[in-house]
Amino acid sequence: MGTLADEIERYIKKILEASHDGIVELQRNELALQFSCVPSQINYVLSTRFTTEQGYIVESRRGGGGYVRIVKAYVADDSELSHLIRQLKGKKVNQYAAEGLIERLVEEDFLTKREGLLIKAIINNEVLDNQKKDHNILRGNILSAILFTLLKEEFGA
Amino acid sequence: MGTLADEIERYIKKILEASHDGIVELQRNELALQFSCVPSQINYVLSTRFTTEQGYIVESRRGGGGYVRIVKAYVADDSELSHLIRQLKGKKVNQYAAEGLIERLVEEDFLTKREGLLIKAIINNEVLDNQKKDHNILRGNILSAILFTLLKEEFGA
DNA sequence: TAAATAAAGGTCAGGAAAAATCAAAAGGTT
DNA sequence: AACCTTTTGATTTTTCCTGACCTTTATTTA
Numbered sequence: 155m156g157t158l159a160d161e162i163e164r165y166i167k168k169i170l171e172a173s174h175d176g177i178v179e180l181q182r183n184e185l186a187l188q189f190s191c192v193p194s195q196i197n198y199v200l201s202t203r204f205t206t207e208q209g210y211i212v213e214s215r216r217g218g219g220g221y222v223r224i225v226k227a228y229v230a231d232d233s234e235l236s237h238l239i240r241q242l243k244g245k246k247v248n249q250y251a252a253e254g255l256i257e258r259l260v261e262e263d264f265l266t267k268r269e270g271l272l273i274k275a276i277i278n279n280e281v282l283d284n285q286k287k288d289h290n291i292l293r294g295n296i297l298s299a300i301l302f303t304l305l306k307e308e309f310g311a
Numbered sequence: 312m313g314t315l316a317d318e319i320e321r322y323i324k325k326i327l328e329a330s331h332d333g334i335v336e337l338q339r340n341e342l343a344l345q346f347s348c349v350p351s352q353i354n355y356v357l358s359t360r361f362t363t364e365q366g367y368i369v370e371s372r373r374g375g376g377g378y379v380r381i382v383k384a385y386v387a388d389d390s391e392l393s394h395l396i397r398q399l400k401g402k403k404v405n406q407y408a409a410e411g412l413i414e415r416l417v418e419e420d421f422l423t424k425r426e427g428l429l430i431k432a433i434i435n436n437e438v439l440d441n442q443k444k445d446h447n448i449l450r451g452n453i454l455s456a457i458l459f460t461l462l463k464e465e466f467g468a
Numbered sequence: 469t470a471a472a473t474a475a476a477g478g479t480c481a482g483g484a485a486a487a488a489t490c491a492a493a494a495g496g497t498t
Numbered sequence: 499a500a501c502c503t504t505t506t507g508a509t510t511t512t513t514c515c516t517g518a519c520c521t522t523t524a525t526t527t528a
Binding site for chain 2 (some may be wrong): 484485486487488489490492
Binding site for chain 2 (some may be wrong): 515
C-alpha cells in the first residue's frame with residue numbers, strides 16, 4: 155500500500171496518463187481534502203516526485219482561481235540534454251530521483267532498456283555506499299557523465 | 312538449532328520460497344519484534360546471508376512506510392562472469408585495469424560498444440574522484456554490479 | 469478607485485516513523 | 499589465548515506528515 159505520499163503520487167500520475175496531452179491542472183486544497191491531509195502534503199509530493207530530473211514541470215498560481223499545473227516534459231532535443239548535464243553536475247541526487255531520470259531516458263529512447271538496467275545497477279545505494287559520505291553527489295556526477303556521453307555519441311564523436 | 316541469525320535466515324528463505332515471484336517485503340522492526348531481538352540483528356542477517364554473491368538483492372527505504380525488500384535473483388552459477396563478479400566485489404581496480412576489462416567485454420560481445428562507452432564514462436577518475444576516498448574500491452563494486460546485471464539479463468530474470 | 473477582504477498557493481521548522489551504522493560486548497572455536 | 503561470529507544498544511540518517519505563518523491574486527465594498 156505504501157504511504158500517503160505514494161498514493162497521491164499514483165493518483166496524479168494516473169490522471170496525467172489519462173490526459174493524453176500530458177498536462178493536469180488541480181486545486182491544491184481540494185486534493186488535500188480528497189486525501190484528508192494538510193495542503194502542504196501536496197507540495198511535499200510534488201517536490202519529491204515531480205521534479206525536473208524526472209521530467210515534470212510544475213507551475214502554479216495563487217489567489218482566487220488558483221491552480222497547480224503539472225506538465226510531463228519530454229527531452230525534446232540535445233539542448234535540453236546539455237542543460238540537464240549542467241544541472242546534475244555536483245548536485246545531490248538520491249536513488250529514487252536518479253532511477254526516475256533513467257527510466258525517462260529509456261522511455262524516450264535515449265537509452266535502451268538494457269543500458270537503463272546497467273546504469274541503474276551502478277547508481278544503486280548499495281554499490282555507491284562504500285564511501286558513504288555523500289554518494290548523492292557522486293550520483294549527480296555519474297548521471298551528468300552519462301548524459302554527456304550520450305550527447306557525444308549523437309554527434310558521432 | 313543453530314543461532315538466531317540462522318533462524319531468521321531460514322524464516323526469510325521460507326517465505327521467499329513461498330512467494331513464487333521471489334520477492335519478499337518486510338518491516339525490519341516487526342521482524343525484530345517477532346524474533347525478540349534488536350532491529351540491527353536483521354541487518355546482520357541480511358549482510359551476511361543475503362549478499363549479491365549469494366544471489367540476493369536487498370533494497371530498503373527508511374522513514375514512514377519504510378520497508379526492506381529482498382529479491383532472489385535466479386542465476387545459474389559458474390559461468391566466467393559470475394567468477395569475475397566475486398573477484399571484483401570490494402577489490403581495488405584502477406582506471407586502466409577497469410577500461411581493459413570493459414574493452415574485453417565489448418570484444419567478447421557481452422557489452423555493446425555504446426554500453427562500453429557509457430560505463431567507461433562512469434568509472435572515469437574524474438567522475439569518481441570527487442571525494443577522493445578510495446575510488447578504486449568503488450570501481451570494483453561498480454564493475455561487479457555491471458557483471459551481475461549482465462548475468463541476470465542472460466537468464467532473462 | 470483605493471482599501472479591505474477572501475481565496476488561493478508557498479515555505480519552513482519540527483516531530484514521528486522507520487531503517488542504517490558502528491563499535492562494543494558476548495559467545496564459540498581452534 | 500587469539501580469532502571469528504553473533505548479539506546488543508546508542509546514535510545517525512532518511513522519509514513522511516503536520517501546522518503555523520507568509521505571499522500572491524481576485525473580488526468586494528466604502
